[in-house]
Amino acid sequence: MTDATITPVPSPPKTPLTEADPRTKKRNAAEKRFQYYGIAAIAVGLFFLIVLMVSIVRSGLPAFTQAVVSVDFTLTEEQYDEAEAQLFKTAAYQSYFNAVLREELRERGLDVDFDEAAIERILGKTGGTLREFFRANEDQLGQPVSFELSASSRVDGYFKGRVTREALQDSRFLQQSDLDLVDALADAGIVFSALNWNFITGADSGVDNPGGAGIGASVVGSFFMMLVVLFLSLPIGVAASIYLEEFAPQNKFTDLIEVNISNLAAVPSIVFGILGLAVFIQFMHLPQSAPLVGGLVLALMTLPTIIISTRASLKAVPPSIREAALGVGASKMQAVFHHVLPLAMPGILTGTIIGLAQALGETAPLLLIGMVGFVARGYPDGFVAGFTDPNSAMPAQIYTWAARADVSFYEKAWGGIIILLVFLLTMNAIAIILRRRFERRW
């Protein structure tokens, strides 16, 4: 550099710093434009999110309330014995109930007449419910018992504005005159809208009883399935990724495996369902409709997602960290587990939560292993049974409801979606808390 000849260069014209030159202006304009695009994109995204949320909440919230008839009912021992002696026992209970209701209305000075058929249209077969209760609780005989009986789905719909007087055509399900009765009962405070606990905690009901349908049992089913997915796919996925990323030699064979894993992530979920049916149920004879099998199938589906994200986050750990560890004499395994893995953990958790969320919302594979339809009859009676007892899962339950004829099942489906989202958000929240933990370790 010493022999470089220096020729005098004319100094460039002075430009004031306070005034932007055309190039700078152009660049600034481009930057501004880009920012506007970004804001617009976010606004569009937010708009659709809000529309989605509002429509879900609006359609789903009614599922959490239920029109109930609240009556204090006293059954004496003589009445009980008398009813049990009859041929049509529930009919006897029914007539007792009607009498009580009539009495109640007269006491309040309300003068509406109704017949047995009307009560049956409004409340369904109350006799059976009453008989069941007193047979199970004979000690309650002779004392006033407060019953909250859920009204039929049409009456419930009338309360929620789904059924209107104008649109109602008299049928064997509901008649105009019944609505007069309902109005009177509502004025008297005998019929009112109450929180439908049964929807949150109960199990699915039959097609003809939408009022009694609950999602609780399938929430439990989903929970056990997620346990299986988490405890299978996370360790297997992370172990596989660590091996592939840190230990495996780079050759044709590992390239092939890599391509296959990426492809596996794109396989339609129903294919995994068929596989599960063939392998887990037909070949291995695992119980049908069980969360265990559902979990196994979903774990297979989640594995590629976890492997891909884990490998990406392992790759993102700077190689200098590995060198530093090896340099002080750590083995490869120590370097990975003491230094690389903790740094990759936030990324791994993100991948896991995406995989789990996908698995949670998956319906198609569950169709094939029999986790849809009227299977979520009740709660499993223990931890192990939770894995092996036939159960449904939330999305499958929602699918079942959406496919049923009665409109109030449709409302339940929306309500189910709210519960599904709440479950998902809880899961995400746990993952975020865990990730914070790891991030705080630098």
Next chain:
Amino acid sequence: MDDQRIIERTTVMKDIKIAATNVNVFYGDTHAIKDVSVGIEDKAVTAFIGPSGCGKSTFLRCLNRMNDTIDIARIEGKIELDGEDIYDKRVDPVQLRAKVGMVFQKPNPFPKSIYDNVAYGPRIHGLSRNKAELDEIVEKSLRRGAIWNEVKDRLDQPGTGLSGGQQQRLCIARAVATEPEVLLMDEPCSALDPIATAQIEELIDDLKQRYSVVIVTHSMQQAARVSQKTAFFHLGDLVEYGETGHIFTNPEDSRTESYITGRIG
């Protein structure tokens, strides 16, 4: 570079700690080290000098098999540590690296606390029996790394939060904590101010009493100050290797002379 004070040192024959014979390194098709043979003495400081990209780091990394981690790197030839071939199939590189420590060119502290950075090596090698002993090792190492005073009150803070020069000294402390027999230092002072540099050079001088130190440096003065032997690399060749005093006062190769007088580089 006329102002260099080069002291004629008495030549004492020392044991050879690391003997490299006909070492060739390839990165894929790039021939990075060409047939290098060199004997690194025990209880002495050897300096590797040479222009950027000439293979100093590459050769240094061969000495503790750090190049094993680079897939495309291929090493030929023989490197012996105390007469044992370190590239022998039976040699566990992990065991080798405990004996041959390394300070990297770019400071690379663990994203953990300063304490854990230094304590990690002793921990995995079981050099301390209890917390008190470990504390002692950590303090001693940080003192030797000339960083104790700056970090003694913040040992639980992340090592990555230190300044570049502090990080480098932390890495030096981390490397000496495991008491290696050979310490390889790749430009340890490139990010340090003159005071810290002097402290590190003091450390190197001190380490020399017991260990063999190899240092890569771009500072001729530093090479002249701390080393007994100097190797000059150029484009993958070991051009000249000998007594530091001899190389700096009386280089045999014209390329060496041009380099140390600042004409190539």
